[in-house]
Amino acid sequence: MVVSFLHQLFAVVWLGNLLLTYFSIAPAARDAFGPEAKKFMTAYQKRQSRFGMASMLGLVLTGMALAKQSPEFAHLFSTANTFSAILTMKHLMVIASFGLALVSAQVLGKGKPSAGKERLSQRFLQINVVLVFLILFASAWLNAAS
Numbered sequence: 001m002v003v004s005f006l007h008q009l010f011a012v013v014w015l016g017n018l019l020l021t022y023f024s025i026a027p028a029a030r031d032a033f034g035p036e037a038k039k040f041m042t043a044y045q046k047r048q049s050r051f052g053m054a055s056m057l058g059l060v061l062t063g064m065a066l067a068k069q070s071p072e073f074a075h076l077f078s079t080a081n082t083f084s085a086i087l088t089m090k091h092l093m094v095i096a097s098f099g100l101a102l103v104s105a106q107v108l109g110k111g112k113p114s115a116g117k118e119r120l121s122q123r124f125l126q127i128n129v130v131l132v133f134l135i136l137f138a139s140a141w142l143n144a145a146s
Helices: 002-069 082-108 115-145
Strands: none
Touching: 002 082, 002 115, 082 115
């Protein structure tokens, strides 16, 4: 029960921050600060990324513990049964989301800002928002399948 609670808590922090940033904070910053919004968003994302990265690590650790507890779990990236196949899809989407977040933070967030980096960062954020909804759907499907 504790592991499940922690997994859900990490998911809420990670996914909640991503959705809040995309749907609320970034548009509000553009409205309130205009051209200065980039400066605000850079500072915000630097601070927020600590929570995101910690949550991602927590999700990986608690997710491994939860998978091992399930009798339907075959092995990592298995498609041996419905549960394992759905879990594999979820893992692949989470890996893609983590990868986008890392590239955005470590590559696009470093060095001199540019319009190209800004557009790519926005595109990564949009893709990550879509992935979040797909991951949540996969989680619901996984719960229904088990």
